[in-house]
Amino acid sequence: MNWFILLPFFSWGLEQVDAFNIAPQNVVKQRKIPSNQMLKLQNAFGSKRIQLQTSKSTTTQLNLDLNPPIIAGGAVALFGIWLYIDGYDARERNRQNKEYEAQVKAIEEERARLAYIKPKDYWTEDELKQYDGSLENDPEQNGPILMAANGKVFNVYKGRNFYGPGGEYQNFAGRDATRLLAKTQVEEESEEEMKKPLNMGQRATLQGWMWTLESKYDIVGELEGFDSDTTSTKAVMTSDDEVVPPPQMPF
Known part of the structure; x- marks a missing residue:
């Protein structure tokens, strides 16, 4: 008024x-x-x-x-x-809220500009390692952070607090995190664990993660050589280094 x-x-x-x-x-x-x-x-x-x-x-x-x-x-x-x-008082609060929203929007736009990376068809695992958000690869802590999951590559810079240095999921950044996500664990798998295909419950968990990632982060390409059956870019091996055919899943 x-x-x-x-x-x-x-x-x-x-x-x-x-x-x-x-x-x-x-x-x-x-x-x-x-x-x-x-x-x-x-x-x-x-x-x-x-x-x-x-x-x-x-x-x-x-x-x-x-x-x-x-x-x-x-x-x-x-x-x-x-x-x-x-x-x-109400008008003053509205004015302050609008100013705050404008400031937040400007900050988000600047973050998006600094963390932008051009999408491409396929990324190799070696390329992902260059964008793990570490201080070595990103001293300013403003760049992109790439993570692969179920064959898709995401730029998860918006979750820098989780995937950056000191974050809860920093071990997922700059790599294919499919199996760790499916098992809901951040520790590396042992050699024996890596040889075992994911079970139905783990695959269901992976799909839940995929829904979250796809709704929250930008997809910038696909992971080269990813096998959706083995959920890996590598063939599942036996202790005798014999290639085992991918398991046939019921769905």
Whole structure:
């Protein structure tokens, strides 16, 4: 609300003042005053004369115009002023919120600009290692962070607190994290564990991770050589280094 909104209230109140001449008169006070005196009172608008006339044997009457429209107009104007003053805190909070939102948006846009990486069809695992978010590869801590999951490569820079140095999932960055995500673990698999295909429960967990990643981060390509059956870029090997065919999953 601003003062322009209040102008109609003031205008209406002033218009009611012009009706002063047609207002009824009410006796509001009586008192004795010395004889042979006359006091004439002129109101601010010059439209009505209030008189005190006395003689030795008379009682003076003060006739004062009480105009209901004037009172109503003034009340409306005062109410408008009260609304304006009362709403100041809310307007100030809205202004501060808009300023804060603009600042946050500017920061996010700058982060996106610094962490942008051009998408391409395929990424190798060696290429992913260059974008692990480490201080060695990203001293300013503003660049992209790449992570592969189920054959897709994501730029997870928005989750730098999780995937950057010291983050809970920093071991997922700059690599294919498919199997670790499926097993919900951050420690490296042992050689024996790596030889075992994912079970149905682990694959279901992986799909849950994929839904989260796809809804939150940018996909910048696919992982070269990824096998969706073995969930790896490498063939599953036996202890005798014999290639084992990918397991046939029921779905």
